[in-house]
Amino acid sequence: MLPFKLVYSDGYYLPIGAHVFPAEKYQRIRARLIESGIASANDFVSPQPASDQDILLVHTPEYVRKLKTGTLSAREELEMEIPYSPELVRAFWLAAGGSILAADYALNDRIAFNLGGGFHHAFPDHGEGFCMIHDVAVAIRRMQRDDKIRTAMTVDCDVHQGNGTAAIFAGVGVPGDLLPSAAGPTITAARPAKIRNAHAGDVFTISLHQENNYPAWKPPSSIDVDLPDQIGDDDYLAWLDNALSSGLRQFEPELLCYIAGADPYREDQLGGLSLTIAGLKRRDELVFRVARARDIPVMVTFAGGYARKVDDTVTIHSNTVLAADYALNDRSAFNLGGGFHHAFPDHGEGFCMLHDVAVAIRRMQRDDKIRTAMTVERVQAVSCFCRYPRKSTSSQKPAVPQRSR
Numbered sequence: 075m076l077p078f079k080l081v082y083s084d085g086y087y088l089p090i091g092a093h094v095f096p097a098e099k100y101q102r103i104r105a106r107l108i109e110s111g112i113a114s115a116n117d118f119v120s121p122q123p124a125s126d127q128d129i130l131l132v133h134t135p136e137y138v139r140k141l142k143t144g145t146l147s148a149r150e151e152l153e154m155e156i157p158y159s160p161e162l163v164r165a166f167w168l169a170a171g172g173s174i175l176a177a178d179y180a181l182n183d184r185i186a187f188n189l190g191g192g193f194h195h196a197f198p199d200h201g202e203g204f205c206m207i208h209d210v211a212v213a214i215r216r217m218q219r220d221d222k223i224r225t226a227m228t229v230d231c232d233v234h235q236g237n238g239t240a241a242i243f244a245g246v247g248v249p250g251d252l253l254p255s256a257a258g259p260t261i262t263a264a265r266p267a268k269i270r271n272a273h274a275g276d277v278f279t280i281s282l283h284q285e286n287n288y289p290a291w292k293p294p295s296s297i298d299v300d301l302p303d304q305i306g307d308d309d310y311l312a313w314l315d316n317a318l319s320s321g322l323r324q325f326e327p328e329l330l331c332y333i334a335g336a337d338p339y340r341e342d343q344l345g346g347l348s349l350t351i352a353g354l355k356r357r358d359e360l361v362f363r364v365a366r367a368r369d370i371p372v373m374v375t376f377a378g379g380y381a382r383k384v385d386d387t388v389t390i391h392s393n394t395v396l397a398a399d400y401a402l403n404d405r406s407a408f409n410l411g412g413g414f415h416h417a418f419p420d421h422g423e424g425f426c427m428l429h430d431v432a433v434a435i436r437r438m439q440r441d442d443k444i445r446t447a448m449t450v451e452r453v454q455a456v457s458c459f460c461r462y463p464r465k466s467t468s469s470q471k472p473a474v475p476q477r478s479r
């Protein structure tokens with residue numbers, strides 16, 4: 075049995091016909107987790123669909139009305155890149171309900187998964203790139219509305235930039251003066267307890283993505299890392315490490331929403347990065363370990379994954395569950411400072427006055443807690459261009475130094 079919950083429903087299946095998006099992946103992930111013994115049936119919980127009020131915490135009344143009445147324009151449907159149907163609307167409302175439930179569980183159990191969701195290309199007023207409703211944003215706004223959290227951070231490791239996330243939490247395109255009470259007659263939403271923009275600036279967005287890929291227009295996240303084509307495991311992990319460290323120096327989230335796309339995989343049909351399955355698992359472990367070191371609850375969604383073999387996509391997503399299990403059970407701990415490895419017994423060098431690691435080892439030995447130890451030093455290899463901050467969305471955020479090539 076896992077030490078966290080997996081939110082899942084057969085209703086996550088997206089009725090989109092033959093499509094590059096493997097709509098059956100959710101069922102297959104569930105089956106794999108059980109067959110491999112990673113999870114048991116008791117680890118799964120079923121979500122309820124989000125309410126219209128929940129959806130309206132993020133999306134505009136006009137857009138929600140169009141979705142519920144089947145009145146999207148041909149262009150709007152084309153932009154969404156999945157064929158509209160009332161069943162599809164139900165699947166997205168359910169995915170959003172799943173992310174709300176997973177966020178709730180994460181706040182109690184430190185980690186929870188929505189085995190779906192991660193629809194990070196949805197904007198307040200339209201859908202894009204296979205995404206109708208931004209389930210993660212809905213979950214964050216609902217947690218804030220219920221006063222369960224004040225702040226959140228999104229860490230988006232899908233190969234495509236989280237354009238919807240960036241737009242929603244930067245306030246771009248959010249009609250702050252429109253309240254759900256302005257909805258059409260088919261929507262019975264009550265006015266939410268708080269105005270949607272009340273928390274603008276309370277959500278810090280990080281996106282690591284391939285620069286030369288959809289979306290062409292990338293609205294600024296709090297931190298965007300534009301990765302070059304074909305970047306491999308080690309460089310990717312170094313950049314993720316940098317982005318997480320930088321983000322968590324600037325911002326203290328009460329919930330971390332990890333958008334764990336499987337499409338940075340080297341065999342992905344819609345991606346152009348070169349991560350291996352093992353590298354993607356290390357990516358997951360890094361996110362969970364950093365969050366655990368700071369005691370930040372993590373809610374996971376799966377987003378994209380278009381490997382030539384659907385089985386690989388299923389493996390990558392299943393590994394994310396495994397990585398979370400390791401992270402909660404492992405015995406590692408972090409000192410978020412220290413590492414002053416240039417200090418000598420009789421003098422300091424290179425910004426290092428005292429050798430904290432050596433002191434810690436000798437103290438453990440003196441106290442007979444250990445006899446031996448090993449030090450492993452990692453040098454980060456960086457070879458890509460990171461552009462941040464392009465735009466500050468909060469006056470609380472101090473500026474970070476500009477990085478250069």
Ligand SMILES: [Zn+2]
Nearest residue numbers: 232233234378
């Ligand atoms: Zn993607």
